[in-house]
Amino acid sequence: MFFSSPKIVVEVFRIVSNEFIHLAAVFHLLLVVLMAGWLFNSHRMNQLISAYLAWLSLAVMIISINIGKTLGFQPLNVVTTTLFAGLIILWLVELSKPRNIYTLRGKNKKTTMLVFFLGFLGFWYPVFTENPFLGLLVSPLGLLPSPTLIVTLAILYLAHPKVNTLLHGYATLLGWIHAIAGIKLGIRLDAALLLLSLYSTLLVSQRLYKPVEHP
Secondary structure, eight states, X not given: OOSSOHHHHHHHHHHHHHHTHHHHHHHHHHHHHHHHHHHHXXXXXXXXXXXXXXXXXXXXXXXXXXXXHHHOOOHHHHHXXXXXXXXXXXXXXXXXXXXXXXXXXXXXXXXXXXXXXXXXXXXXXXXXSSSGGGHHHHSSBTTBHHXXXXXXXXXXXXXXXXXXXXXXXXXXXXXXXXXXXXXXXTOGGGHXXXXXXXXXXXXXXXXXXXXXXXX
16 A cells, blocks of 8 residues: 555554664653643743654654665655655744744633643554553654654644644644554554544634734
């Protein structure tokens, strides 16, 4: 389907998840530190959170390129590399002209809890790690598209409605593509990405019809 068979794709994902386990640990630790800092002073953490998400996207793209060099560029690999390159460009634009304001203010508590739960599944993502419990420390966040996009969309929810709409919409598009691909590959946990993509689509649509002025 995407490589010579879906089984090969899943096996490649498994190898990547365990080969770059130390990098995954760094990404996990940084996210915990950033979110802890954000809880104490959300305003000062805006740029750092955006930079972190940009770094995750860059890491996914680089790993995708390396996979392509090793196995030969195949459809899913080319799509991932190209789309994440576009996402990185949008993150760079966001970093140069900040629009995202990550805050809990004005958010519905039940919705926020659900989004955080889905985001936690991206942080944990116990699909390819040898020990599911180790996923809390070294899941493929920043290594594979799906867990990275789950966390990205969950955090972008915090910025709505004062969010970079183009960036949010583009990340949502990537979410749809990789959620559908993941589910077709038999990765059931990617249903979390599908749900976040659906909700993000509603948020982006709402933002387009009800523009919000940025400070």
